[in-house]
Amino acid sequence: xxxxxxxxxxxxxxxxxxxxxxxxxxxxxxxxxxxxxxxxxxxxxxxxxxxxxxxxxxxxxxxxxxxxxxxxxxxxxxxxxxxxxxxxxxxxxxxxxxxxxxxxxxxxxxxxxxxxxxxxxxxxxxxxxxxxxxxxxxxxxxxxxxxxxxxxx
Amino acid sequence: xxxxxxxxxxxxxxxxxxxxxxxxxxxxxxxxxxxxxxxxxxxxxxxxxxxxxxxxxxxxxxxxxxxxxxxxxxxxxxxxxxxxxxxxxxxxxxxxxxxxxxxxxxxxxxxxxxxxxxxxxxxxxxxxxxxxxxxxxxxxxxxxxxxxxxxxx
DNA sequence: AAATATTAGTTTCATATGAAACTAAATGCA
DNA sequence: TGCATTTAGTTTCATATGAAACTAATATTT
Numbered sequence: 001x002x003x004x005x006x007x008x009x010x011x012x013x014x015x016x017x018x019x020x021x022x023x024x025x026x027x028x029x030x031x032x033x034x035x036x037x038x039x040x041x042x043x044x045x046x047x048x049x050x051x052x053x054x055x056x057x058x059x060x061x062x063x064x065x066x067x068x069x070x071x072x073x074x075x076x077x078x079x080x081x082x083x084x085x086x087x088x089x090x091x092x093x094x095x096x097x098x099x100x101x102x103x104x105x106x107x108x109x110x111x112x113x114x115x116x117x118x119x120x121x122x123x124x125x126x127x128x129x130x131x132x133x134x135x136x137x138x139x140x141x142x143x144x145x146x147x148x149x150x151x152x153x
Numbered sequence: 154x155x156x157x158x159x160x161x162x163x164x165x166x167x168x169x170x171x172x173x174x175x176x177x178x179x180x181x182x183x184x185x186x187x188x189x190x191x192x193x194x195x196x197x198x199x200x201x202x203x204x205x206x207x208x209x210x211x212x213x214x215x216x217x218x219x220x221x222x223x224x225x226x227x228x229x230x231x232x233x234x235x236x237x238x239x240x241x242x243x244x245x246x247x248x249x250x251x252x253x254x255x256x257x258x259x260x261x262x263x264x265x266x267x268x269x270x271x272x273x274x275x276x277x278x279x280x281x282x283x284x285x286x287x288x289x290x291x292x293x294x295x296x297x298x299x300x301x302x303x304x305x306x
Numbered sequence: 307a308a309a310t311a312t313t314a315g316t317t318t319c320a321t322a323t324g325a326a327a328c329t330a331a332a333t334g335c336a
Numbered sequence: 337t338g339c340a341t342t343t344a345g346t347t348t349c350a351t352a353t354g355a356a357a358c359t360a361a362t363a364t365t366t
Contacts, residue, residue, distance in 0.1 A: 025178030
């Protein structure tokens, strides 16, 4: 059939996959960021830190960075802000005094318990816009693309 | 069955849809940004401007902003940079001297013609990782989610 | 054990971003 | 026509970001 022996040479931004995915993700992020900000005065980065520590307490900053796909500078700043606001407790690990041990304070847990439903409700509405089949497809696709070594593309 | 009568109350970041989409989009963007930068010294914003003007010349900055999902400040800066580097020509519209008329210079067209294959090849590799069915699903999903009024979720 | 290298986390610095203020032109309205 | 309003694009300003330098602690050599 000889389809695609030579590269397609036209490009329309509207149909360009990386562009579409990026625009979509930004739209979702901005909306969610707005909610966290107005309701809890929390940034997305801070939300992510709360989220992993709510689920798994006593992580180090590096572990948080790993689980949140954030870089260590961003984690450091989010952690310090959350600590200064009283939502996080941070102390040094006994065995290794470089490492910090992070966990939610009582107040942090309270905020966490309020913010999680907001996040989940947003996700639920998003999911509700899709059929069960589409949702399955979405999971399949995300899993597959997530597994790719994008650098190598 | 009573599934989900009450909201789920646990949240794992790994499974949280907005998070997954965002991380994925960032990974794609960063990779592509790296290519444009190292090969052409062009940012993603600049690439987008080139892309729409390569496809549709003589747009105003506002039209570019519209087609690229960029805000006007970002467009202004990208346009000025591209103009100063000689890839874009910018003159005032005859009928309306506030409006600019933007188009690629000869050199800009040359870069455009080099950069488009890089973008398309990246997209093609991405698509190649999916089956035809999955690709169809991806398009369906993007179209559907793109159509949502995210603010209202 | 002293010297060297590695690791965790912070700070610095240079750049990116976007909201709001601004400038200039065009349009609406008195 | 003159004044207010809107629109296109730029500039300013305050904040966000991340790479690289830094500090302090631990681990590894020699």
